Amino acid sequence: MANNYYDPADLRKFGNITQWSEELGNKFFDYYGKVFEEGALTAREKSLIALAVSHTEQCPYCIDAYTKDALQRGVTKEQMMEAVHVGAAIKSGATLVHGTMMMNKVNKLEM
Amino acid sequence: MTKLKQQSLHKRENQLANPNRQLEILNGGIFENGELPTFAKIITQTNQFPLRPKKLEILQINVGYMCNQVCEHCHVDAGPDRKEIMTWETMQKCLEIIKNTGAHTLDLTGGAPEMNPNFRRFVEKASQAGVKDFIVRSNLTIIRANKKYHDLPQFFKKYNVHVVSSMPHWTRGKTDKQRGEGVFDMSITALQQLNAVGYGMPGSTLKLDLVYNPNGAYLPGDQASMEKEFKSALKADFNIKFHNLFAITNLPISRFLDYLIASENYEDYMYQLVEAYNPKAVKNVMCSNTISISWDGYLYDCDFNQMLGLKVASKVTHINQYNESILNNRDIVISQHCYGCTAGAGSSCQGEVTT
Numbered sequence: 001m002a003n004n005y006y007d008p009a010d011l012r013k014f015g016n017i018t019q020w021s022e023e024l025g026n027k028f029f030d031y032y033g034k035v036f037e038e039g040a041l042t043a044r045e046k047s048l049i050a051l052a053v054s055h056t057e058q059c060p061y062c063i064d065a066y067t068k069d070a071l072q073r074g075v076t077k078e079q080m081m082e083a084v085h086v087g088a089a090i091k092s093g094a095t096l097v098h099g100t101m102m103m104n105k106v107n108k109l110e111m
Numbered sequence: 112m113t114k115l116k117q118q119s120l121h122k123r124e125n126q127l128a129n130p131n132r133q134l135e136i137l138n139g140g141i142f143e144n145g146e147l148p149t150f151a152k153i154i155t156q157t158n159q160f161p162l163r164p165k166k167l168e169i170l171q172i173n174v175g176y177m178c179n180q181v182c183e184h185c186h187v188d189a190g191p192d193r194k195e196i197m198t199w200e201t202m203q204k205c206l207e208i209i210k211n212t213g214a215h216t217l218d219l220t221g222g223a224p225e226m227n228p229n230f231r232r233f234v235e236k237a238s239q240a241g242v243k244d245f246i247v248r249s250n251l252t253i254i255r256a257n258k259k260y261h262d263l264p265q266f267f268k269k270y271n272v273h274v275v276s277s278m279p280h281w282t283r284g285k286t287d288k289q290r291g292e293g294v295f296d297m298s299i300t301a302l303q304q305l306n307a308v309g310y311g312m313p314g315s316t317l318k319l320d321l322v323y324n325p326n327g328a329y330l331p332g333d334q335a336s337m338e339k340e341f342k343s344a345l346k347a348d349f350n351i352k353f354h355n356l357f358a359i360t361n362l363p364i365s366r367f368l369d370y371l372i373a374s375e376n377y378e379d380y381m382y383q384l385v386e387a388y389n390p391k392a393v394k395n396v397m398c399s400n401t402i403s404i405s406w407d408g409y410l411y412d413c414d415f416n417q418m419l420g421l422k423v424a425s426k427v428t429h430i431n432q433y434n435e436s437i438l439n440n441r442d443i444v445i446s447q448h449c450y451g452c453t454a455g456a457g458s459s460c461q462g463e464v465t466t
Contacts, residue, residue, distance in 0.1 A: 012382065044336060072325065072332040074340055076282055 011061045044073045051080060052087035117181055119190040120366060127369045128188065130420035136368065137447040141378055147385045150449045157390045162443035164412075167435055168400040170242075171218040171414060171460070172197075172205055174230065175406045178222040179256045182277075182290045184324060184367040186418055189222040197406040199229045204430045205404060206236050213435060214402075215243040218460065220414060223253045225260060238270040246273045248322075248460075252294055254301040264301075264308045273318040274310060275357070275460075276302070279326055281344035289326045302351045311353040320355045322462075328376035330383055330454055331358035334463045357462030360384075362415050362451035384450035392457030395464035398443045404430060412443045414460070419448065 018025025036046050047069045054062030070080050120128040127133055141147045154160045175196035178189035197205075209217055217237060224230055224247060238245055247267065254263045267274055278298060279289045286295035302319075305311060311319030321341065325331050338356035345351040361367045363380060371377040398412040402423075408430040411417040422428045425441040457464030 012386070038336075042336065043333065044340075068329050071327065071329045074280065074323075074332060074337055076285065 006060050008060075008064060011064055014061070044075065047073055048075060048079065048083045052083040055084050056087040056091045119181065119188045119192050120369060121188055122190070122192040125369060127365065127372075130418065133364055133368055133419060134421075134446060136372075136377075137363065141381060142447050147381060150445050150447050150453075153385075153388055154390075154393055154445075157393070159390070159393045162393070162396070162398065162445060164439050164441065164443060165399045167212070167214050167402060167439060169216040169218055169397070169402075169460075170209065170212055170214040170404070171220060171401055172404045173220050173406055173414060173417060174202070174222070174224045174227040174233070176222045177226045178250065179226065179253055180223070180250055180291055180294065182366070183370055184289060184326075184361050186362055186365045186367060186415060187222060188365045188418070193222065195406045196227055197229075197408075199232070201406070201408045201430070202229055202233045204408065204433075206233070206240065208404075208430060208433050209237050209240040209242065212242075216246065217242040217244070218246040218248070218401075220248040220460075223250050225249065225253050225263060231266065234266075234270050234272065238272070244273055245271065246275050248275050248277075250290075251276045251278070251298040251301040252290075254304060255297040261304075264304045264310065267305075268308045268310070268317060271316070273320070274305060275320045275322060276305075277324070278302075278321040278341070279324060281341050281348070285326050299349050299351065302345070302353070303349065306350075306352055311351070313352065319353045320357060321353050322357045322359055324359045324361050328371060328374065328380045328383075330360055330387060331458070334358040334456065355462070357460070358456075358458070359460070359462065360451045360454055360458035362448045364415060364448050365418055381447070381450070384454045387454035388450060389453055389455060389457060389465065392453040392455075392464050395457060395459075396449070396452045397459035397461070397464070398452075401460075402435075402438060410438065415448055415451075416444055419446070421446070 015029070018029070036043060036050075047066060050062070051066040051070050054066050067080065142149050151160055154162065173187075176187055176189045176193035177191065177196055178187075178193070179191060181190040217240075219234070221227070227233070234247070249263070253260050255261070276298075277290070278286070280286050283295040286298065287293065302311075305319055308317070309315050310317040323331060323337055323341065331337065334356060337358055341356050342353070345353070363371055363377070363384070368377070371380050398416070401413060403411040403414050403417050405411065405417050409417075410423045410425070410428055410430065410433075411421065412423055421444045423438065423441055424444050425438050427434050427437045452458050452464070
């Protein structure tokens, strides 16, 4: 076991997860590949969504992979940062919107 | 931000100016210790070793390494300080070859080919040889670099030259970072000049294609999608039109290799190339239908091998003994840089090689 939980070289081993459960692993990668094909959304739009979600999920592997993917698709760094802000806004908004629960509870409890 | 270099590796006496040092790197490390398969090994798996030429279609002539730009990724290590220029005597020998070749495409490259003092005389003569497609690879900024080049669009038009131009991105920031400050604005003006004389217009026989190559240690995206983005942005922002976009992978040689090593991206990049290896791209790699001629008349399988000093493995190695039937009976010289032409959809001077 390495001294770090995350090793960039492990990203290259992602495909190996099929080794211990081939059927499920293959089904996952088939699904994954299909999701990112051009469809109603372009592959470029999907890449930017994936980049934003990579940040909200705080997945280092995903950030590594989708930053590179976005560059390959000609996405500018300004566009990438805006996508990250979209993720950040939803993440913080999701926290803040729960404030209404707190307000409801206070209003219910207080005379 | 990366500071652009002003001089070639040669001028800086960088060790990577020596092709043998580049080959040591490409053949050593992760390929020597077996971490990654060599290119010879991987093509052997699909019975494609040794690589052999098909019918000769493209004669690519490098008329000199001098250039007005010093781009970060340049595989030629071109720049204003490079003095290797094809002489008129060598050009005349090339003209004889062009008249008799079975190739349908003549492709002039450099450096900036226009900086060769005999460029115009050569184009004029070569255009009379009857090749079907006559390409000049122009970096665009040369058209704006000096008054004596301002009329190049009209000159290209006069000889029905197919212009293929480098344009790394549709934004100023990305373009200037790779090619130097001010390159984007000069390129845009040059493209507008080319459009003004009829180049790049829909249906026009005056062909104007752009070349995109990534601005760092990553592979090019899908060529068709990139073309769509380029067309839409250049039309909307500058009313510029062009025909095709060629997406070209940066090969790990010369200045791009220097960048990869200095930025500690070399191994990751080689992994990317090997992981993206596409056996279907092998049968259409450009060395299978191209002969590359250097400024001093030597023969190579491609422009990349030329820069690595890897001459054709044939008893004919120079235009003085040029013979297409003997040349076509050769094994193509390969090394690990060849992964750059077989990654993903493949890459060549004409863009992707698979459909």
